[in-house]
Amino acid sequence: MSGDKKDVGDKIRRAVRKGAIETLARRLIAIPSHSGVPTREKEAAEFLHEYLSGNGVSSKLRKVEKGRPNVIAIVKGTTGGGKSLMLNGHLDTVPAYKMDIPPFTPKVKAGRLYGRGALDMKGGLAAMACALVAIERSRVELQSDLVLAAVVGEEERSEGTEDIVMKGPRTDFAIVGEPTNLEIQPSHRGLEWLEVHVYGKAAHGGQSDNGVNAISMAAKFIDVVESELLPKLGKKTSKHTLPPTLNLGVIKGGQQPSSVADHCVLGIDRRWIPEESLDQVFQEIYDVFDTVKKDHPKFKAKLKRDPRSMKTMTHVPNVVPSDHVLVKSLGSSVRQETGRRAKISTFWGWTDAALLTHFAKTPTVVFGPGGAGAHAKTEYVKVSDLSACTNVYMDVATRLCLVD
Ligand SMILES: [Zn+2]
Numbered sequence: 001m002s003g004d005k006k007d008v009g010d011k012i013r014r015a016v017r018k019g020a021i022e023t024l025a026r027r028l029i030a031i032p033s034h035s036g037v038p039t040r041e042k043e044a045a046e047f048l049h050e051y052l053s054g055n056g057v058s059s060k061l062r063k064v065e066k067g068r069p070n071v072i073a074i075v076k077g078t079t080g081g082g083k084s085l086m087l088n089g090h091l092d093t094v095p096a097y098k099m100d101i102p103p104f105t106p107k108v109k110a111g112r113l114y115g116r117g118a119l120d121m122k123g124g125l126a127a128m129a130c131a132l133v134a135i136e137r138s139r140v141e142l143q144s145d146l147v148l149a150a151v152v153g154e155e156e157r158s159e160g161t162e163d164i165v166m167k168g169p170r171t172d173f174a175i176v177g178e179p180t181n182l183e184i185q186p187s188h189r190g191l192e193w194l195e196v197h198v199y200g201k202a203a204h205g206g207q208s209d210n211g212v213n214a215i216s217m218a219a220k221f222i223d224v225v226e227s228e229l230l231p232k233l234g235k236k237t238s239k240h241t242l243p244p245t246l247n248l249g250v251i252k253g254g255q256q257p258s259s260v261a262d263h264c265v266l267g268i269d270r271r272w273i274p275e276e277s278l279d280q281v282f283q284e285i286y287d288v289f290d291t292v293k294k295d296h297p298k299f300k301a302k303l304k305r306d307p308r309s310m311k312t313m314t315h316v317p318n319v320v321p322s323d324h325v326l327v328k329s330l331g332s333s334v335r336q337e338t339g340r341r342a343k344i345s346t347f348w349g350w351t352d353a354a355l356l357t358h359f360a361k362t363p364t365v366v367f368g369p370g371g372a373g374a375h376a377k378t379e380y381v382k383v384s385d386l387s388a389c390t391n392v393y394m395d396v397a398t399r400l401c402l403v404d
Contacts, residue, residue, distance in 0.1 A: 124177030
């Protein structure tokens with residue numbers, strides 16, 4: 001890095017107010033924004049918008065669905081030189097369920113900030129927002145735009161990032177701030193929720209021979225999945241991501257014990273690798289149907305995509321090559337911050353990065369803080385990682401959005 005760039009970096013880092021990131025993360029955690037809140041992400045979005053505006057960053061709320069706005073903030077580039085960058089993070093969390101900690105009363109203990117969404121991902125979002133605030137305060141002029149998109153609905157159908165893909169803003173590159181323990185994760189698997197509907201024929205339980213039991217038929221389907229399909233998936237590997245998985249997550253069927261069940265539904269979570277196609281994923285299930293039918297001619301089933309899992313855009317895998325300039329620049333920024341070579345790995349879950357990479361043609365990687373307990377009973381983010389992330393986000397912005 002040139003001397004000039006180092007000065008710029010120092011100037012920006014000095015502009016981060018002490019304690020600001022942790023305070024912002026706490027305030028975001030204290031505003032519930034999960035699917036059980038009648039106003040959903042609205043209060044969190046309005047709060048973040050006011051925080052950014054109050055700190056001199058140009059910000060707006062843009063409606064995605066009734067009462068559910070994304071926050072779009074921007075530090076405008078002066079000349080358009082270099083590459084524009086989006087920092088993307090979600091405003092929603094999963095519900096508290098039955099947490100072992102107070103979900104919405106954030107607490108710090110031993111360097112860990114506890115609360116629902118601390119890790120997934122209000123910590124990362126606070127780190128991103130503070131990066132824009134500090135760059136604005138430092139009066140360092142970027143050449144290309146630095147955008148923050150704080151989006152709704154990532155935990156459900158990703159409607160917030162779909163809206164960004166369709167209506168912009170469009171940037172050259174993007175980073176999603178999901179928790180990665182300061183590792184760079186340029187790839188992950190796709191995610192498809194499937195429903196297998198098994199149909200039988202109703203009859204009295206005392207005359208069960210007159211019926212076809214959909215629950216028993218579903219059991220035959222499960223047998224073949226476990227004896228044939230899972231071992232086949234177990235042999236598949238990916239150059240970019242973790243291997244594929246299939247999880248039987250839900251089973252529902254029948255009315256009452258004295259009736260032969262005429263309908264049974266299985267809910268399946270299928271994580272698919274870049275080397276697979278969605279058609280292949282469907283075909284494997286149809287093949288299981290055919291195998292079951294050979295031994296049980298009365299087996300009747302339909303495969304459906306679960307409408308709750310996405311709005312309009314398939315949750316494809318994310319792949320950005322590890323020698324991509326975004327990964328390399330981020331690697332230099334991580335090294336600058338931690339003094340160590342950045343670790344490049346793969347994200348285990350699915351993220352909005354895939355929608356940006358695939359549908360907006362904006363290469364997007366995942367990079368965020370460390371901690372534990374996303375969606376679990378005890379969730380925390382490492383406080384020291386929050387400022388490390390802000391520093392990395394700011395540094396990579398200067399590498400990409402500022403060329404001279
Ligand atoms: Zn998340």
